[in-house]
Amino acid sequence: MSLDSKIPSGPLEKKWDDYKSHIKLVNPANKRKYTVIVIGTGLAGGSASATLAELGYNVKTFCFQDSPRRAHSIAAQGGINAAKNYQNDGDSVYRLFYDTIKGGDFRAREANVYRLAQVSANIIDQCVAQGVPFAREYGGHLDNRSFGGAQVSRTFYAKGQTGQQLLLGAYSALSRQIGLGNVKMYPITEMLDLVVIDGHAKGVVIRDLVTGQVSVHSADAVVLASGGYGNVFYLSTNAKGSNVTATFRAYKKGAFFANPCYTQIHPTCIPVSGDHQSKLTLMSESLRNDGRIWVPKKQGDTRNPADIPESERDYYLERKYPSYGNLCPRDIASRSAKEVCDAGFGVGPGGQGVYLDFSSAIKRLGEHTIAERYGNLFQMYEQITGENPYKVPMRIYPAVHYTMGGLWVDYNLMSNLPGLFVIGEANFSDHGANRLGASALMQGLADGYFVLPYTIGNYLAEVGFGKTPSTDHAEFKKAETDANSQINKLLSIKGKRTVDSFHKELGKIMWNNCGMARDDKSLKEALVKIPQIREEFWQNVNVPGSGLELNQSLEKAGRVADFLEFGELLCLDALTREESCGGHFRTEHQMDDGEAKRDDEKFCHATAWEWKGVGAKPTEHREKLEFENIKLATRSYK
Numbered sequence: 169m170s171l172d173s174k175i176p177s178g179p180l181e182k183k184w185d186d187y188k189s190h191i192k193l194v195n196p197a198n199k200r201k202y203t204v205i206v207i208g209t210g211l212a213g214g215s216a217s218a219t220l221a222e223l224g225y226n227v228k229t230f231c232f233q234d235s236p237r238r239a240h241s242i243a244a245q246g247g248i249n250a251a252k253n254y255q256n257d258g259d260s261v262y263r264l265f266y267d268t269i270k271g272g273d274f275r276a277r278e279a280n281v282y283r284l285a286q287v288s289a290n291i292i293d294q295c296v297a298q299g300v301p302f303a304r305e306y307g308g309h310l311d312n313r314s315f316g317g318a319q320v321s322r323t324f325y326a327k328g329q330t331g332q333q334l335l336l337g338a339y340s341a342l343s344r345q346i347g348l349g350n351v352k353m354y355p356i357t358e359m360l361d362l363v364v365i366d367g368h369a370k371g372v373v374i375r376d377l378v379t380g381q382v383s384v385h386s387a388d389a390v391v392l393a394s395g396g397y398g399n400v401f402y403l404s405t406n407a408k409g410s411n412v413t414a415t416f417r418a419y420k421k422g423a424f425f426a427n428p429c430y431t432q433i434h435p436t437c438i439p440v441s442g443d444h445q446s447k448l449t450l451m452s453e454s455l456r457n458d459g460r461i462w463v464p465k466k467q468g469d470t471r472n473p474a475d476i477p478e479s480e481r482d483y484y485l486e487r488k489y490p491s492y493g494n495l496c497p498r499d500i501a502s503r504s505a506k507e508v509c510d511a512g513f514g515v516g517p518g519g520q521g522v523y524l525d526f527s528s529a530i531k532r533l534g535e536h537t538i539a540e541r542y543g544n545l546f547q548m549y550e551q552i553t554g555e556n557p558y559k560v561p562m563r564i565y566p567a568v569h570y571t572m573g574g575l576w577v578d579y580n581l582m583s584n585l586p587g588l589f590v591i592g593e594a595n596f597s598d599h600g601a602n603r604l605g606a607s608a609l610m611q612g613l614a615d616g617y618f619v620l621p622y623t624i625g626n627y628l629a630e631v632g633f634g635k636t637p638s639t640d641h642a643e644f645k646k647a648e649t650d651a652n653s654q655i656n657k658l659l660s661i662k663g664k665r666t667v668d669s670f671h672k673e674l675g676k677i678m679w680n681n682c683g684m685a686r687d688d689k690s691l692k693e694a695l696v697k698i699p700q701i702r703e704e705f706w707q708n709v710n711v712p713g714s715g716l717e718l719n720q721s722l723e724k725a726g727r728v729a730d731f732l733e734f735g736e737l738l739c740l741d742a743l744t745r746e747e748s749c750g751g752h753f754r755t756e757h758q759m760d761d762g763e764a765k766r767d768d769e770k771f772c773h774a775t776a777w778e779w780k781g782v783g784a785k786p787t788e789h790r791e792k793l794e795f796e797n798i799k800l801a802t803r804s805y806k
Contacts, residue, residue, distance in 0.1 A: 244331025272600020402675020601750025
């Protein structure tokens with residue numbers, strides 16, 4: 169099946185404006201007759217909820233945190249991209265568009281990426297108006313810094329807490345709408361299922377995580393803004409609550425899941441310190457502006473880094489990629505770190521680390537300037553490791569961070585299921601096989617503030633008002649019954665193993681067999697082992713407590729059950745894509761110099777999977793990627 173992306177006709181730079189000029193509109197007086205459900209309150213969900221309510225729609229918003237402002241977007245550190253060219257260094261909408269397509273290794277849809285670049289400048293104006301305290305230069309203008317994969321400075325930032333400040337801006341807009349009664353907020357709730365009626369998404373099944381009560385909610389459209397699936401690897405930089413459940417259960421109701429093998433490994437994380445850890449800590453990519461990455465030239469060199477002279481240091485990114493140096497894209501920097509550590513040049517416990525050294529920048533700019541730029545990040549590093557990064561280099565190593573795959577959506581951000589819209593990290597649309605740093609915040613806010621409010625209106629105008637189904641409909645009753653049945657099944661097993669033990673076992677297989685490097689043998693091995701773990705899970709997991717109470721073990725059990733099915737899909741997608749591109753690195757497909765080797769003839773497409781049942785092979789659908797404005801080329805940062 170060939171997927172219709174519904175890309176508007178006409179020149180690339182005019183598609184979005186022409187689209188907005190010709191879509192169907194909902195009369196302002198009629199907007200209050202529609203109800204929209206939004207799952208998630210991060211930058212994408214929070215901005216979408218606030219904007220849709222501001223337009224006049226009735227909005228129901230759900231999040232599993234105790235407050236919308238605790239969404240995982242708050243953890244983003246380094247910045248948000250926008251093509252404003254404040255530095256007068258040659259940036260433009262086209263250059264941001266090109267850098268994003270190239271950074272994603274030519275595996276993203278041109279039209280969506282260009283639209284993202286177009287609206288990026290509007291995001292900054294919106295956030296400044298909300299009071300987001302972006303860093304400013306001495307003269308008062310907004311400051312910019314560089315991020316990987318770009319040769320211009322286009323990243324706006326608020327020290328190392330940009331995500332937090334942007335989320336507070338969206339939260340303030342959302343809170344206003346909650347206060348006005350236009351948004352009904354449901355915190356500490358989790359989506360358990362999607363309700364589909366006559367082929368359209370019309371509601372959700374929700375569990376109150378405090379009381380355990382399961383309820384159903386109907387709407388004219390459903391928006392998923394539930395984030396990514398990086399925690400399928402167990403150890404990642406994601407919050408422990410981040411999960412795949414909302415998107416995966418939509419997948420099981422007919423929504424296609426696209427490119428799940430495109431997972432991003434971030435090069436700048438604090439190394440693993442032991443089996444006791446439940447998550448990893450990210451150190452912002454912005455640190456690579458002033459920090460230089462190196463390892464000793466001598467294998468197994470355990471000397472104090474200050475005692476290793478310059479002549480005995482290998483600044484390997486500067487050596488391999490002189491044009492971009494330490495600011496090469498994340499996938500390249502991560503693989504390079506793994507290579508030097510695997511070759512015996514790594515530092516720290518187990519040799520699983522490389523140095524991120526600020527001594528040159530401190531000498532050149534002074535400690536005060538470095539503290540102004542990265543102070544809270546340095547404090548966080550010292551609190552976790554007990555080492556002062558102003559005095560000794562940070563030690564970093566790659567870790568799972570972001571997921572470029574997600575539910576398939578067309579140009580309207582609507583999945584193949586009519587009425588189901590997917591925004592932010594939950595969809596697949598903008599980043600191809602590798603996301604450039606500072607582009608996640610950009611996409612989340614672009615989708616929520618500036619894209620979805622247009623495209624969802626076009627759908628609702630076509631559907632018409634007065635058609636919101638009653639929750640007495642048979643499909644709601646069935647979905648509620650099925651959700652309760654799974655809860656009861658998990659509680660009734662009474663096995664001997666904890667939920668976390670299964671999650672850890674799955675995570676090790678995912679990391680070892682489908683992590684920074686994959687090959688035919690490792691993926692086939694994973695596809696044998698994962699079903700075995702899943703079978704034992706449903707026979708031997710122990711979920712204490714009951715369903716009608718606050719029960720975090722039950723919450724985790726449902727999410728891990730989904731990870732055990734989703735992990736198999738991820739590995740199948742990786743096995744099927746016999747090429748290397750971006751974060752998907754198949755060792756059989758690499759250049760002589762170790763760079764990724766794409767196969768544009770066979771794999772210049774997005775793969776979207778259709779669920780066929782547990783243990784059954786899903787059906788593969790493809791969307792051919794057409795490059796009319798950019799020439800396909802071997803990605804080079806040298």
